[in-house]
Amino acid sequence: MREIKTDRIIDTVEKLCIDANYNLGEDVEKLIREGMATEESVFGKYIFEQILDNVKLARNEKIAMCQDTGLAVVYIEVGQEVHITGGSLEEAINEGVRRGYKNGYLRKSAVDDPLFKRVNTTDNTPAIIYTDIVPGDKIKIMVVPKGGGAENMGGIKLLKPSDGVQGVIDFVVKTVTEAGGNPCPPVVVGVGIGGTMDKATVIAKKALARKAGQPNENPDYARLEKEILEKINKSGVGPQGLGGRVTALAVHIEYFPTHIATMPVAVNLNCHASRHAEATI
Amino acid sequence: MAEIKKITTPLTPEIVGSLKAGDMVAITGVIYTGRDAAHKKLVETVKEGKPLPIEIEGQTIYYVGPCPAQPGQAIGSCGPTTSGRMDAYAPILMDLGQKGMIGKGPRSKSVVESMVKNKAVYFAAIGGAGAAIARSVKKADVVAYPELGPEAIYRLEVEEFPCIVVIDSAGNDLYELGPAQYKA
Numbered sequence: 477m478r479e480i481k482t483d484r485i486i487d488t489v490e491k492l493c494i495d496a497n498y499n500l501g502e503d504v505e506k507l508i509r510e511g512m513a514t515e516e517s518v519f520g521k522y523i524f525e526q527i528l529d530n531v532k533l534a535r536n537e538k539i540a541m542c543q544d545t546g547l548a549v550v551y552i553e554v555g556q557e558v559h560i561t562g563g564s565l566e567e568a569i570n571e572g573v574r575r576g577y578k579n580g581y582l583r584k585s586a587v588d589d590p591l592f593k594r595v596n597t598t599d600n601t602p603a604i605i606y607t608d609i610v611p612g613d614k615i616k617i618m619v620v621p622k623g624g625g626a627e628n629m630g631g632i633k634l635l636k637p638s639d640g641v642q643g644v645i646d647f648v649v650k651t652v653t654e655a656g657g658n659p660c661p662p663v664v665v666g667v668g669i670g671g672t673m674d675k676a677t678v679i680a681k682k683a684l685a686r687k688a689g690q691p692n693e694n695p696d697y698a699r700l701e702k703e704i705l706e707k708i709n710k711s712g713v714g715p716q717g718l719g720g721r722v723t724a725l726a727v728h729i730e731y732f733p734t735h736i737a738t739m740p741v742a743v744n745l746n747c748h749a750s751r752h753a754e755a756t757i
Numbered sequence: 758m759a760e761i762k763k764i765t766t767p768l769t770p771e772i773v774g775s776l777k778a779g780d781m782v783a784i785t786g787v788i789y790t791g792r793d794a795a796h797k798k799l800v801e802t803v804k805e806g807k808p809l810p811i812e813i814e815g816q817t818i819y820y821v822g823p824c825p826a827q828p829g830q831a832i833g834s835c836g837p838t839t840s841g842r843m844d845a846y847a848p849i850l851m852d853l854g855q856k857g858m859i860g861k862g863p864r865s866k867s868v869v870e871s872m873v874k875n876k877a878v879y880f881a882a883i884g885g886a887g888a889a890i891a892r893s894v895k896k897a898d899v900v901a902y903p904e905l906g907p908e909a910i911y912r913l914e915v916e917e918f919p920c921i922v923v924i925d926s927a928g929n930d931l932y933e934l935g936p937a938q939y940k941a
Contacts (some may be wrong), residue, residue, distance in 0.1 A: 515855040517939060519921065522781075523883055526919075530886040543824045543887040544909075581833050583824045583907050594794065596906045625839040625861075625884065637765025658839045658862040658934055660884035712940030716884060717862060718921070749885045 477559040478613040480757060482568035485560070488755050492619035493548055494580035495698035496753035497540045500531045503688040504664070504750045505631045507725040509660055511715075520720030521651020527748055540751045545582035546574045546621030548603040551682065555612035568606060574599040584676035585624065602638075606678070615686065618754035620685050623747060626663065629655035632677055632742040637755075641700065644669060644741050648709045652724060657717020660747035662725045664688060665708070668742040681744035685752045692729055701727040725750070763917070766800070767815030768856035773878050776922045778929035782880065783917035788817045788824030788859065792838050795901070796846040803849055810901035811910060813850060822907035823897070829927030832897040834843075836860040837854040840879070851928050852873040853854075859920055863932040873928045878918035893918040909932070 493522050508531070508532045512524035534541035554560070562568075577584055577600040586601060587594040604622075631651045646666055655663075668680030691698035707726045714720025725748065736739065764772050766786030776782065791799065802809055820840050824833025839862030847858060848871035856877050857895055862882040864872075872879060882890055893915050901910040923931040 518934070519935065526883045530883075530889040533892075534834070534888040537888070539827065539830075539891070540824050542885045543822060543834040543836050545824060545834075545839065553871055581825045581827045582933050583822060583833070583906070585822070596908070598906060628839065630842060656852050656936075657881075657884075660861065667903050702903060710941035712887070712936035712938065714939055716881065718881070718923070719931075719938065719939050721939060738929060741776050742881050 479559050479561050480615055482562035482565070483562060485565065485568040485617070486572040486575065488617055488757055489550065490576040490579065491684040492617060492753045492755055493573055493576025493582065494590055494622070496619050496621050496751040497545045497580060497582055499535050500540050500541060500749060501688065501752065504568065504725070504748070505531055507689050508662070508748060511722040511725055515715065515720050515722045517714055517718070517720035519718045520715040520722065523718070527580060540574055540580070542623065542747070543583055544585065544625065545577065545625035545701055546623045547586055548600060549620040549622045550603045551606045551618040551685065552611045553616040555614045556609050557613035558615055565607070567602055569605055570601045573601050573603045588721050614756050616754065616756045618685055618752060620752045626659035626745040626747045630680070630742070630744045631657040632740065633674065635675060635739040635741055636738050637737070639739065644700070645704055645707065647726070647741055648704050648743055649711070649715045652708050652745065653711040653713060655745065656746065658715055659745045660749070661713055661717060662722045662748050663726050663752040664713055664726045664746040666702070666744040667727060667729040668744070668745065669731040670734035671740065671741070672734070673740050675703045675732055676740035676742040677744065679730040679732055679742040684729040684744060684750060686728045688750060689726045697729045697731060701729050724744070765859070765906050768878065770876055771817065773856055773876050775873050776925055777779050777932065778879050778922055778925045778931045780868055782920050782922060784817070784920060785916050785918070786914055786916070787854055788819050789900070789911050790911040790913060791818045792820050792822050792825070793842055794905045795910050796843050798902055799887065800846045800849050803853065808845040809853070814854035817859060818850070818855060818915065820858070820860035823911070826897070830891070832891050832894045834887030835891050835894060837882040840864060847871065851877050863930070864924060869924060869928050872924060872926060878922060878924045878926055879924040880924040882920050883896060890918070896918050
């Protein structure tokens with residue numbers, strides 16, 4: 477057994493919250509640059525310039541690139557040879573989020589009771605935590621700050637198996653197109669196909685954390701990603717919904733085996749500030 | 758790229774009337790922040806017949822919940838939030854004299870109708886460019902609802918705050934006109 481103290485988990489989560497919000501990944505920035513080269517609309521080109529200027533400014537001056545620093549979605553893979561000491565794993569993650577959002581001057585966007593009171597928890601906790609137990613003696617932590625504007629524009633549809641590939645394409649394209657300027661396009665589109673209703677949404681969100689633009693390893697799904705991306709970019713929605721050729725930067729599909737009777741499809745969107753940071757300890 | 762029109766707040770009917778969907782503007786003057794929770798409170802106050810905590814006549818509300826300021830900054834990252842969530846409230850405030858809204862994303866039919874009736878204008882700031890936008894905010898003070906944290910109403914002094922007129926007071930809507938040109 478390898479011992480890992482919760483202090484180390486707290487420190488790592490704190491750093492990742494700050495890093496993800498200040499420093500846009502090179503993978504996403506590369507897609508933004510390619511998008512700018514493709515865009516024909518005058519406003520679209522202007523918006524791309526502003527986005528890149530903003531990315532540079534946030535990185536150089538160490539400030540959040542977007543004020544919506546999100547709910548902290550934390551994926552943690554715990555090696556089964558690891559013994560965590562010094563307290564609860566969940567509390568350690570939340571303490572890391574608390575410190576990261578305070579010390580990084582990030583916005584606290586969590587409200588407790590979602591319906592009646594909606595009072596800000598003032599420290600951006602609780603995090604949304606997904607824990608997996610995996611082989612090995614390490615802990616991998618990934619922080620994906622998730623903004624509300626893009627999150628609101630996702631969707632799930634419980635398709636029939638007979639709806640087939642066309643059913644998936646139609647639903648994803650419709651969801652992104654109807655979102656218009658709301659999710660801050662150009663967006664990254666996470667799609668989850670299969671599993672159960674809940675599983676499809678979980679893998680759709682996790683798809684957003686994949687290296688931006690990297691195709692699915694399965695060639696059928698990689699082709700589908702490309703086809704959906706092309707269709708979305710023919711919608712005309714464009715950067716910020718003001719019209720143009722680039723509505724999405726990438727489509728990432730994840731899939732999972734499902735029941736003989738079902739074919740759930742979930743769409744989870746990220747804005748152009750598609751943030752994710754990870755570390756292994 | 759079109760010439761950038763420099764305008765000042767509070768917005769007069771003349772300024773509003775001169776702005777057309779697709780104009781690029783730089784706003785200088787005082788604007789107020791307000792998003793979901795503040796709008797709910799403002800409209801509840803109106804319905805109770807009580808006075809609003811800010812003078813709304815001619816004012817512009819920026820739909821934003823900023824990040825905390827770092828030492829030496831006036832404000833943290835402060836880009837626009839999705840305006841559609843304020844659609845239920847905006848016509849009530851425009852009936853009381855609000856002239857400008859800054860946010861991102863399309864508005865409902867009832868908001869556009871209220872804009873035409875009340876001669877108001879809707880500007881888009883670039884969503885996700887909050888760090889760059891913060892450069893044009895020179896001063897920020899909470900003036901109402903401090904208990905709402907980032908959702909409090911701030912009075913912002915801005916200089917050449919960059920925006921695009923997306924819906925003008927005649928109801929022309931760039932969210933409809935723009936994408937129609939590029940739909941394949």
